[in-house]
Amino acid sequence: xxIPPETQPxxxxxxxxxxxxxxxxxxxxxxxxxxxxxSGVGATQLPIGVAKFREEDKxxxxxxxxxxxxxERSGVFRIVDSSGDLDETARPNYADWRTxxxxxxxxxxxxxxxxxxxxxxxxxxxxxxxxxLGGQAFxxxxxxxxxxxxxxxxxxxxxLTGDKGVFSTRIAYVTRVANRYxxxxxxxxxxxxxxxxxxxxxxxxxxxxPDGKQLAYVSFESGKAVVWAQDVLTGERRAIAxxxxxxxxxxxxPDGxxxxxxLSRDGISQIYLMDPNGGNxxxxxxxxxxxxxxxxxxxxxxxxxVSDRGGSPQIYRVPVGGxxxxxxxxxGTYNISPALSxxxxxxxxxxxxxxxxxxxTLDLAGGTVRxxxxxxxxxxxxxxPNGKLIIYASRAQGRDVLMTTTxxxxxxxxxxxxxVDVREPIWGxxxx
Amino acid sequence: MKSxxxxxxxxxxxxxxxxxxxxxxxxxxxxxVDAKANPAGAGAGGxxxxxxxxQSQVTTVxxxxxxxxxxxxxxxxxxxxxxxxxxxxEARPLIEGYARMLASSKTRKMVIEGHTDERGxxxxxxxxxxxxxxxxxxxxxxxxxxxxxxxxxxxxxxxxAVDGHDExxxxxxxxxxxxxx
Numbered sequence: 001x002x003i004p005p006e007t008q009p010x011x012x013x014x015x016x017x018x019x020x021x022x023x024x025x026x027x028x029x030x031x032x033x034x035x036x037x038x039s040g041v042g043a044t045q046l047p048i049g050v051a052k053f054r055e056e057d058k059x060x061x062x063x064x065x066x067x068x069x070x071x072e073r074s075g076v077f078r079i080v081d082s083s084g085d086l087d088e089t090a091r092p093n094y095a096d097w098r099t100x101x102x103x104x105x106x107x108x109x110x111x112x113x114x115x116x117x118x119x120x121x122x123x124x125x126x127x128x129x130x131x132x133l134g135g136q137a138f139x140x141x142x143x144x145x146x147x148x149x150x151x152x153x154x155x156x157x158x159x160l161t162g163d164k165g166v167f168s169t170r171i172a173y174v175t176r177v178a179n180r181y182x183x184x185x186x187x188x189x190x191x192x193x194x195x196x197x198x199x200x201x202x203x204x205x206x207x208x209x210p211d212g213k214q215l216a217y218v219s220f221e222s223g224k225a226v227v228w229a230q231d232v233l234t235g236e237r238r239a240i241a242x243x244x245x246x247x248x249x250x251x252x253x254p255d256g257x258x259x260x261x262x263l264s265r266d267g268i269s270q271i272y273l274m275d276p277n278g279g280n281x282x283x284x285x286x287x288x289x290x291x292x293x294x295x296x297x298x299x300x301x302x303x304x305x306v307s308d309r310g311g312s313p314q315i316y317r318v319p320v321g322g323x324x325x326x327x328x329x330x331x332g333t334y335n336i337s338p339a340l341s342x343x344x345x346x347x348x349x350x351x352x353x354x355x356x357x358x359x360x361t362l363d364l365a366g367g368t369v370r371x372x373x374x375x376x377x378x379x380x381x382x383x384x385p386n387g388k389l390i391i392y393a394s395r396a397q398g399r400d401v402l403m404t405t406t407x408x409x410x411x412x413x414x415x416x417x418x419x420v421d422v423r424e425p426i427w428g429x430x431x432x
Numbered sequence: 433m434k435s436x437x438x439x440x441x442x443x444x445x446x447x448x449x450x451x452x453x454x455x456x457x458x459x460x461x462x463x464x465v466d467a468k469a470n471p472a473g474a475g476a477g478g479x480x481x482x483x484x485x486x487q488s489q490v491t492t493v494x495x496x497x498x499x500x501x502x503x504x505x506x507x508x509x510x511x512x513x514x515x516x517x518x519x520x521x522e523a524r525p526l527i528e529g530y531a532r533m534l535a536s537s538k539t540r541k542m543v544i545e546g547h548t549d550e551r552g553x554x555x556x557x558x559x560x561x562x563x564x565x566x567x568x569x570x571x572x573x574x575x576x577x578x579x580x581x582x583x584x585x586x587x588x589x590x591x592x593a594v595d596g597h598d599e600x601x602x603x604x605x606x607x608x609x610x611x612x613x
Contacts, residue, residue, distance in 0.1 A: 202587070220590065224583075225588075246562045264559075264584070
């Protein structure tokens with residue numbers, strides 16, 4: 001079996017990994033709107049118990065349920081029989097938990113405080129070794145209970161795998177029902193959705209600011225494509241690119257000081273840089289072709305973009321300060337929608353081959369190209385901030401759906417939204 | 433008159449040669465809205481209302497004046513091939529007609545909205561739709577309209593005219609629409 005090379009297991013974790021499950025068939029864990037599909041022989045899962053948190057029913061949120069679902073949805077964990085009354089102060093009966101097959105255990109509590117907030121606590125144990133791995137306590141508003149459950153899942157995930165979890169991050173995406181569009185923000189699990197923008201006209205290309213406080217997007221509400229930037233918390237927004245023709249494809253620099261956009265104001269779609277308030281406009285591509293879909297590298301020095309200057313759309317890169325663009329994609333005749341991993345080493349993008357649109361990854365140093373999806377109408381890939389997952393839009397059974405996948409394509413989840421077409425997902429940053 | 437006509441045709445040739453393989457005959461251009469030949473001879477409307485009005489009377493329409501109804505007769509949509517923004521020969525009469533209208537009425541404004549079919553990325557299709565709208569705008573300007581009378585915008589694949597997932601539907605969605613402002 002294969003564990004992604006990024007995981008550096010310590011001795012105790014290696015023990016778990018050695019107990020490989022031979023999974024010839026697809027394992028599905030159904031939960032509300034998500035289906036997890038784990039493919040590949042020998043996929044290993046870490047068995048874990050997550051007991052119901054004391055008093056969580058009174059809090060109004062199934063905190064342990066959210067933790068269980070997060071861990072299971074990652075494809076890395078398998079939840080064992082977790083029944084029992086215990087909290088973070090317990091001394092677990094390790095023998096009992098070993099009998100259930102657990103290698104780790106989480107328990108906790110959610111007590112209501114006098115001021116109406118909740119005191120949420122958890123503890124994590126290594127059942128194999130019989131050791132206390134520590135825990136945390138949070139004092140939170142009722143509205144943040146869900147977020148707290150995700151934070152606990154992140155902490156457990158990081159402690160046991162060595163990788164930072166993304167359960168407490170957010171995603172934004174666009175929904176369409178007939179002629180109603182929304183720009184929606186949800187937790188990374190698709191739950192807890194809130195609407196940032198309602199419109200009867202299309203919304204495309206949402207882009208999170210690096211601090212997660214703003215969303216830039218393209219709205220057609222005025223009868224053409226205009227770029228807006230909106231404060232997520234307050235809803236305050238401003239049109240930052242409303243020049244003649246179409247204004248689109250906003251992308252934030254990693255330090256938040258600059259936006260790249262595609263403008264057709266000079267008669268052809270070209271890429272420009274601007275300040276977040278729309279000033280200091282400067283054009284950075286100079287071709288008579290379509291140049292669009294700019295995206296900054298994590299170090300802020302280079303912009304990757306799509307151009308059909310060679311006759312059909314391919315991905316190029318150019319230094320932010322200017323210079324000759326260099327072509328990056330050479331497989332096939334149609335490569336668009338670049339997205340860069342947080343470590344700058346991998347580019348995800350969409351390749352069209354024979355009418356099929358598929359998410360691919362390119363190792364920027366070595367040049368290896370890999371297909372990571374099994375669908376044929378993929379759009380707009382976006383990396384999770386831990387670099388371990390890609391979210392993208394696709395189509396299944398006649399519906400637009402959102403998919404996540406690990407970079408090796410092994411573990412995929414599908415977000416199904418009945419009656420609602422979903423598209424244009426963009427993964428938010430850490431640090432909400 | 434003839435030299436102006438020739439240079440107009442030369443402009444037409446250069447406009448339609450973008451992406452097109454076919455050549456254009458020099459003497460091919462014909463006015464879109466015919467001042468219809470009046471069998472009884474040319475006559476302004478309203479005359480001869482004496483004892484009898486001839487059943488065969490035809491009223492001449494002067495296309496050089498503003499006539500909103502004429503725009504309806506021209507049609508409003510130009511169609512394109514897949515992945516292409518080249519104007520086809522069929523579009524020429526329509527474009528000539530609007531160019532003439534805009535040239536004769538400088539306060540008149542239009543917006544050209546470019547569209548694509550549903551296949552492919554949203555942003556690239558937005559740019560492709562923009563290119564289609566710009567191609568129409570450029571031809572209008574070559575034929576007498578002013579740049580300031582026009583704005584080319586795009587909806588990419590966001591506003592299909594026809595729902596459907598086959599070539600019949602796609603062909604109807606690859607278009608530019610001309611609208612009054």
